[in-house]
Amino acid sequence: MELSRKNEALLRTLRTRHGRRKSGCCLCEGVRATGELYLRRPELVRFTVVTGRGLAAAGEIPGEICRVSEERFAEFAATVNTQGILAVAEIPPEPDPEEAPGAPFLFALDRLGDPGNFGTICRTLRSTGLDELWYTKGSIDPYGDKAIRAALGAQFALKLRSFDTLDRLAAAAARFGYPEVCLTDPHRGENCFTAPALFDRTVLVIGAEANGVGELAGARRVTIPMPGNYESLNAAQAATVFLFEYVRRATTCR
Amino acid sequence: MELSRKNEALLRTLRTRHGRRKSGCCLCEGVRATGELYLRRPELVRFTVVTGRGLAAAGEIPGEICRVSEERFAEFAATVNTQGILAVAEIPPEPDPEEAPGAPFLFALDRLGDPGNFGTICRTLRSTGLDELWYTKGSIDPYGDKAIRAALGAQFALKLRSFDTLDRLAAAAARFGYPEVCLTDPHRGENCFTAPALFDRTVLVIGAEANGVGELAGARRVTIPMPGNYESLNAAQAATVFLFEYVRRATTCR
Structure with missing residues (x-):
């Protein structure tokens, strides 16, 4: 034709x-x-x-x-x-706001601006077998052509849900029975390799490259130990560390 | 001027x-x-x-x-x-061939072709505090302008050594007292989260995106468990998983 x-x-x-x-x-x-x-x-x-x-x-x-x-x-x-x-x-419609997620924990992005990082995160999430990806407004458009190319289309296999603010995201998560928010922080917080119950009905939030994750009252902070003392990893690398720490715990800590 | x-x-x-x-x-x-x-x-x-x-x-x-x-x-x-x-x-000269590495294990790249992945790996390696990066010919030029931009110059903080083949790389490592080679494989091998002594005087080799790692007689194969059953992670993500599994073991398993 x-x-x-x-x-x-x-x-x-x-x-x-x-x-x-x-x-x-x-x-x-x-x-x-x-x-x-x-x-x-x-x-x-x-x-x-x-x-x-x-x-x-x-x-x-x-x-x-x-x-x-x-x-x-x-x-x-x-x-x-x-x-x-x-x-x-x-563009795929978002899941029904009443449709409860089935994931053991929720993975969320706070104002992530780079389509390459966004795409890599979609692929990594997909490889862990998780399917919920939540994000705040101010993040990159998940259906922009660069984001789709970088993700190799992995966003079509995920359930994406967007929220105006981190507070609203956390409120929606709590309503679904994911009450605890863990903010990943490049500088301080619990060691991600030893923090207890990190992936147990929590929301794990990765922040923007430049500004890190936003503030949220009552949230835990979790950090990746970095012996090299080097300025933080990019958001996609940080996401990979957290997502495969989840895989490690899920597949070896029984 | x-x-x-x-x-x-x-x-x-x-x-x-x-x-x-x-x-x-x-x-x-x-x-x-x-x-x-x-x-x-x-x-x-x-x-x-x-x-x-x-x-x-x-x-x-x-x-x-x-x-x-x-x-x-x-x-x-x-x-x-x-x-x-x-x-x-x-361009920085390579370390003297007689200069023994001080790293607990050696991190190596086999014919890695993408400057973006190469750069990300340099940054990640740098953040773990390791400093030896070995690679085979056929990999991207570590001092190409794209590789330097992608690494944010992290290669200037690393000791890079190149080898014609994986066999020669392994022979040089063995001479320095790193006798065991572990090839990372997207499909088979020991689980990287449970494999014993994975970072104990070993050479850990990450392969090219398209072709995976080469063959080497007597080498161990190690794989990242991937519950999502998705085609393998890109080389930079795989490297991140291995490097931070090293950090996890080094900082928590005492």
């Missing part, structure tokens, strides 16, 4: 937050990211733009397929070394 | 591996990366190109300082949002 003018016009608006908000759609580029989208949320796919090469690399593609030349594809692609496939999909 | 034609010509060659090899110099850009260079290896600094803004943000700058306008600086900078400071430095 040809790429219609209407679809082309839509596609061109989706690299801006404004364009995504107006249309309710997002742009998913690359073989792995579209593969995750097709597998997890096929019902959201509007159409796929693909070259012969992209078609050969992809599995089954749900919905409308628009075949274009490599030259034409390059006009739309954000990356220089394109993989010849991109999809336009509806 | 003015930026001389000779220095400008040198600077322009340093984004290519060929140019770095020919001159023996590298390019270090940004406030944090140059700060690490100035602190750790001031003797290597040839000259610094700086705007008024860059000068205000930097600490003490060793060696020659060339002040330029923002417009002129933008001609040399690789990043769009420049911080107005970049330095040209000699």
Whole structure:
């Protein structure tokens, strides 16, 4: 099928937050990211733009397929070394506010601004088998094209919930039976490797790169011991340490 | 001081591996990366190109300082949002082949191709207080400008040693009294959270993103348990899990 003018016009608006908000759609580029989208949320796919090469690399593609030349594809692609496939999909709606999470603990991001870090965190979370990712407003748009590329589409496998403030996030968590908030702090707090019950009906909050995590009355603070005495790890590395400390405890401390 | 034609010509060659090899110099850009260079290896600094803004943000700058306008600086900078400071430095020589490492275990990279991952690994290694980073040929140039930016200059605080093959790397390690090689594997091997003596006079090898780690006769294989059953973490995330498992054992298992 040809790429219609209407679809082309839509596609061109989706690299801006404004364009995504107006249309309710997002742009998913690359073989792995579209593969995750097709597998997890096929019902959201509007159409796929693909070259012969992209078609050969992809599995089954749900919905409308628009075949274009490599030259034409390059006009739309954000990356220089394109993989010849991109999809336009509806942005997944958030879970029903009444739908209780099933996760042992909730993982949350407070005003995380970098799409690369956000994407890495989505992939890491996905690899631990957890599926709830909560975040405060002021974080990066989880469905921006950079965030989707960095996550290789892992956000389509997660349940994302957004909140205006950390207070509201904590209140919602408490309502679902996750009363204790643990703020990760680069400088002070309990040692994350020895802190008791760190992943036991808690909310674990990772802060923004530059400013760290916000304040919240009554919250625990947890820190990663850093013998190198070096300025803090980036947010994605810190998230990895916490998430795999959870895996370690879950798989070895029985 | 003015930026001389000779220095400008040198600077322009340093984004290519060929140019770095020919001159023996590298390019270090940004406030944090140059700060690490100035602190750790001031003797290597040839000259610094700086705007008024860059000068205000930097600490003490060793060696020659060339002040330029923002417009002129933008001609040399690789990043769009420049911080107005970049330095040209000699590439640090490798440690003497007879100089024994002091680290409890050796951390090694096998054909790691991505400068972003390489940089993140340098930062993470630095934060654990370890200082030996070994790698095989076929890995990214540790002194490429992207690798230096991604590491925020952390490679200037590390002892880097390169080897033609994994076999030679293992032989050199054994000669220094690190006889056991542990290959990290995304699919099989001992659980990294329970494997005994994982960081006890061993060489821990992280493999390339796409191909994983190479083969080596007699080596142990170690893996990160991944309940999410998701395709492996990227190399930087895997390195973070291993390095902080070391920190955990070193700080809590006494």
